[in-house]
Amino acid sequence: MSMGKKYAESLKSYDKAKQYDATEAMNIVLNNAKAKFDETVELHIRLGIDPRQADQQVRGVLVLPNGTGKTKKVLVVAKGEKADAAQAAGADFVGAEEMIQKIQTENWFGFDVMITTPDMMGVVGRIGRLLGPKGLMPNPKSGTVTMDVAKAVAEVKAGKVEYRLDKTAIIHCPIGKKSFGTEKLIENFTALMDAIVKAKPAAAKGQYIKSVTLTSTMGPGVKVAYTKG
Secondary structure (H helix, E strand, O other), rough: OOOHHHHHHHHHHOOOOOOOHHHHHHHHHOOOOOOOOOOOEEEEEEEOOOOOHHHHOOEEEEEEEOOOOOOOOOOOOOOHHHHHHHHHOOOOOOOOOOHHHHHHHHHHOOEEEEEHHHHHHHHOOOOHHHHHHHHHOOOHHHHHHHOOOOHHHHHHHHHHEEOOOOOEEEEEEEEEHHHHHHHHHHHHHHHHHHHHHHHHOOOOOOOOEEEEEEEEEOOOOEEEEOOOO
């Protein structure tokens, strides 16, 4: 695969092997985000833990101080006053069994996040095999199975992100858009890194944070020197 000209030029603009301080790394990433669209800035963190062990899971949610720059479409599966509360909080789609039916029969996935109340989980569970692979299955740990649907909707709309360890012990997470500028992106970066350090499992041994890389949608990764973890 031949790399694009812009990508190749970007690689020449910094030292790939070097670890930069966060602000310097962010500036390099932004300078190399040359696509015509507003690129997303992503954070990739490799952790020194074994994701196969149940006591070494790292997962959580966080409302980034400056949001993500992406407005997520929210579906709330609820009934009665909870459905009304979700509507009032700005949910894009609200319903009960008929929404599950729509997903099942029409293969409809016009939403980014599904939120539901605990009493509706039995209904939602029927389409778990459709939701699971897309990462859309509501989960109490990510705050998407809750009685306070209004708060959950507000948090998603404000820029809540979920971080979780993948099978290769890496967390991948968007932290905003190129247009945010360095200062706002660094605020989001710091908030997410602090949350991940706090989420360190008691069973973790040795160096917790192995490597930190910042990248944009189309640009190369830049290593960040990070010593807190």
